[in-house]
Amino acid sequence: MKGKLVRAEGHLANIIPIHLDASFFFERAVRSLDRNHVDKALKYFRKAVEYEPENPVNHCNMAGILSEKGDYEASNAILANVLEVVDPSMTECYFYMANNYANMDRFEEAEQALVTYLEEDTQGQFMTEAEEMMELLYYELDRPTKLNRIKSRKGVVEHDQARELLEEGKFAQAAELLEGMSSDYPDYLAARNNLALAYYYMGLFPKAKETIAEVLEQEPGNLHALCNLAIFHQNENRADQVLLLIKKLRVIVPFQHEQVYKLATTMGILGQHDTAYVHFRRLLKDEETAADPALAHYAAVAAYNTERYDAAERLWHHVSKLDPGSEVSRYYLSGLEAVKQGEQEPEKLSYHYHLPFDEQFRQWENYGSGIPEEMKNDPLIRSSFFWALRHGDRATKLQVIHALGMIGDYEVQQALQSFIEEPGEEKDLLEAAQTVLNGLKSAEHEDRNSQVVRPFSPIALKSIGKVPSTSEQSDTGSTSHWQAVVDRALQMSEAKAELQHEMERLWTDYVSRVHPEVPGTKQIEGWAAGLEYLAAKNHSRPVTYQSIAERYGISASTVSKYAKQIHSVCNSKPPLV
Missing domain, CATH: 1.10.472.10 (Cyclin-like)
Incomplete structure (x- = not known):
């Protein structure tokens, strides 16, 4: 008996004991899934949850299998329990719940869960999938989803909206949005830089300069802020400060497209046309930016301003090919030919992809058709209007007031109201601005009344x-x-x-x-x-x-x-x- 027992003990000594814990059942569940044994996998995940009820991963795996089986209600019940009891920080559960609701055609609840995920999740693991679901919900609910922020992108949604407004020339609206971001995202320096630009385009130089100072206090080497500050100093005729910044900027060789573009345009505005030309040529050699007609025009301007007339001519012809309907290249090629023939003295050109201010007014007056619709929304033209309204001579200001009356949107009304409140302006200019503003408000009031009384105008019918x-x-x-x-x-x-x-x-x-x-x-x-x-x-x-x-x-x-x-x-x- 004893010998047998020893043999038995020796035999038993070769057996590896099984430890029934959460890891054991987790591995069995994964193995079952690999073999497409979904029911077995669900059973094993349930056992894993029993052994480790505080582990949210096992709960989520169980919810995932229930979703695969089409039991969306049970899946969401588990996910809700994770968020309420097990681990409220598992914000990805909201995304899983949104998927389940969408599969049940409960799109309002899917939207609510998806918005919660986007506004609360810090990692953004499912951003691509969330964007696809947003598109689905747009068509199913027949309206855009109301989303205030995306937490994982730290203000990217608001910043993108503000950039779109800037690109559309809606500077006051962009400023309002960016101002709201300052307290929520104090470290979001790109938003601060764009806020400074919005102030600048509106002619509010002290506020623009103050905002840039805040950026540079946090990050002294911020390229966009340094470029903006140099331009602000130039507007204030602070030549000593401009020269110091030019020395800093000339030795910088950025590689990101956006930074190269910013530096090139800044150096051009500061009169450093050789440096600007080098950077613009760099961008034109890159296939991502080579087809941009505005960029080719800026390179042509830099070439012209450095007396590279043959290069300027080639570049403006290139602009004509990239943007056949534009008057800009034709205008500047005509001027270049006059300079080459000795019929006109060369003058430094500005870096704007539109006709010079006076030429625009001359054409509009000759055509008798007012401001073309696409130009009303051109941010460069709009900013030149706002600039001239504050800093032009008396005749230019009168022209601008008249032109702004033909645009007449929210931004224009804000600009005219601000102009009227500005101390020191001539009385007749203030009266002209007030007359235009009153006319715009009156027309707006009539439009609202006509919409209430008569939903379809005779023209629309x-x-x-x-x-x-x-x-x-x-x-x-x-x-x-x-x-x-x-x-x-x-x-x-x-x-x-x-x-x-x-x-x-x-x-x-x-x-x-x-x-x-x-x-x-x-x-x-x-x-x-x-x-x-x-x-x-x-x-x-x-x-x-x-x-x-x-x-x-x-x-x-x-x-x-x-x-x-x-x-x-x-x-x-x-x-x-």
Whole structure:
């Protein structure tokens, strides 16, 4: 017996004991999933939770399997328990819950869970997937999701909105948004730099300079802040401070496109045209920026200002190819030819991709058509107006007041009101500004009243069912590029008659609803691409933003932007892919 017992003990000594713990059942669950044994995996994860109830990962794994099995309610119950009891910091659970709600077609609850995830999650692990779900919810709920912030991006949403406003020339609105960010994101220096630019474009130099000082206090070597400060000092005629900053900036060789662009334009404005030319040429050699007509124009200006006339001529011809409809390259090529023929003395040119201020006014007066619609929204032109309103001579200020009256939006009213409150302005200028401002407010009041009493104006009713004719467009202040959008979409799509009719129907519907507002001519590609995308979706055609974007030579986000704008007005509801 004893010998047998020894043998038995020796035999038992070769057996590896099993430790039944959470790790054991976790490994079994993973192995079952690899073999596609979903029910077994769920059973093992339940056992893992029993052994380690405080471990949120096991709970989430169990919720994931229930979601795979289509038991979305049970999955969300587990996820809610994780957030309420086990580990409230597991904010990714909100994203999982949003997926479950979407699969149950409970889109309002999906939106609420998704917004909570974006506003509370610090890591942003599922940002790409969240953006795709936002797009799905946009179409299902027929409205954009209200999102105040994305925590993992620390103010990126607000900053992107502010940058869009700056690019659209809406400086006061951008400033309001960026001011609100200052307390929430005190370390977000890019937002502070853009706030300084907004103040600068509005002519509020002391506030701009104060904001830049705050940035440099936190980061003395911040390139954007140093560039902005140098320009501010130049406006104040502080030559000694400008020279000190030029010495700093000339030895900097940045590699990021945005920083090279900023440094090049700054050096040009500061009169360091040789340095500016070198940096602009660097950008033109890069395929990511080589097709930008504004950049090619800036390089041409730098070449001209350094008497590289042959290079300037080549560059302006290049601008003509990149932007065939622009008057800018033709104007400057004409001036260059006059200088080369000795008919005109060379003068330093400014770094703006539009016609000189006086030339713009001369053309508008000659044409008798007022300010073209696309120029009203050009941020460079708008900023030049606001600048001239505060710092031009008396005649220029009168011209600007008249021009601003033809634009008449919120930004203009803010600028005129600020001008009226400015001490020391001449009485007749103040009276002219007040007259224009009163007229704008009166027109705005009448528009609101007419909308209440008569929802459809006679013009809009007349145009329902057809794109306005050229004569109707001229009567209402519109231009013929309404038709150019649908023409471009038809030309690019090469679609069958059914889809072409749908594009014409959609565009006619959109035009009739927003008439007499007019999209700018520079956005025709975007409008046409968005129109084609919606029409294809309405006819269940397999299409993506990216596939449309590649044919039109624009970004997928641009296609999405204009498709959503048409969709929001027309309330069309394309099926999802």
